[in-house]
Amino acid sequence: MNKVKKAVIPAAGLGTRFLPATKAVPKEMLPILDKPTIQYIVEEAIESGIEDILIITSRGKEAIENHFDKAYELEDTLLKKEKHDLLEKVQKTSDINIHYIRQKEPLGLGHAILYAKKFVGDEPFGVMLGDDIVVNRDGAPCLKQMIDIYEKDKASVIGVKQVPDEEVSRYGIVKKTGKETDKASQVDELVEKPPLEEAPSNLAIMGRYVISPRVFELLEKTKPGSGGEIQLTDALNDLAKKESVVAYEFEGIRYDAGDLLGYLKTTVEFALHREDISEDFKKYLENLLNS
Structure with missing residues (x-):
């Protein structure tokens, strides 16, 4: 069985929830403290043993490529000023093996993942959504946990967490068969953003996947679903009917x-x-709250 050494990060969305900031700045480049959001995702991939990353971008996302590129003038300036701590931070982002491809039309997550077909080939691969930062301060990174499940159970893995009833319609939702394998459960059905009364559970997909390459042949046949887009959830639902797919409640805190x-x-x-x-x-x- 092939090891999981590749990861795909879809980053082609328009970021309309953050307008007007995202008119000129990709939402993935908005900083959490002093680090762009997407860098947290990339670092998780590297810490999980991923060797090659494909970022799926779109028009106007050049800042992402620039961020992970060499910045010779900046690095030289920091070196001359002996700002070695800052130099180390800058160089950390430029030594990662990252590839890029553009999604030409915004036709959904499943459509974006199809752009990774040649990059992935016949290997299993990780998918990490750029809106979801997962931190496990006391253990293995989220993607590494899922890779371990994949390699042990020989099954595609979907990262999930339980959500309150009022949030169910915001997510892809998983229905389990009841069969447990290690810390994961066999998937019977997946539904994209169902109304609460139609949801098979409150187990929500949380932006982390380890997937068999067979998903590409299914994505190519997937018709537009929720929102008129080609949904990865629909293809994974079909995949679960043909081979083993498990849901894994990963350890760590997920930040949206x-x-x-x-x-x-x-x-x-x-x-x-x-x-x-x-x-x-x-x-x-404390002072702000007490004032």
């Missing part, structure tokens, strides 16, 4: 940076966990 409130919550929580600023930030918040 895909809307304004989630982005603000993520920023605040990351600041509170950041050693160099956490104490001063806590005092600021």
Whole structure:
């Protein structure tokens, strides 16, 4: 069985929830503290053993490529000024093996993943959505947990978390068969953004996948579904009828940076966990709340 060494990060969305900021800046480049959102995703991939990353972009996303490229003048300036800590941070993003391809039309996540077919070939691969940052401070990164499940159970893996009833219609939802394999459960059905009364459970797909390459032949046959788009969830539903697919409730905290409130919550929580600023930030918040 092939090892999971490739990951795909879809980053072609327009970012309309963050307008007007995203008129000129890709939403994936909006910073959480001093680091662009997408960098957290890329670092998780590298820490999970991924060797090659494909970022699927669209028109106007050149800033993503620039961020992960060499910046010779900047690096030279930092070196001459002996700002070695900043130089290390800058160089950390330029030594990663990243590839890029553009999604020509916004036809859905499934359509975007199809652009990765040649990159992936006949290997299993990870998919990491750029709005979802997952932090597991006491253990393995989320994607690494899922790769371990894939290699043990020989099944595609979908990362899930339980959500409140009022949030069910925002997500792809998983129905389990009841058969348990290690920490994962066999998937019987997946439904994209169902109304609460039609949802098979409250287990929501949370932006992390390890998928068999067979999904590409199914994506090519998938018709537009929810929102008139080609949905990855629909193709995975078909995949579950042909081979083993499991749902895994991963360890760690998932942060939703895909809307304004989630982005603000993520920023605040990351600041509170950041050693160099956490104490001063806590005092600021306490004073603000007590004023």
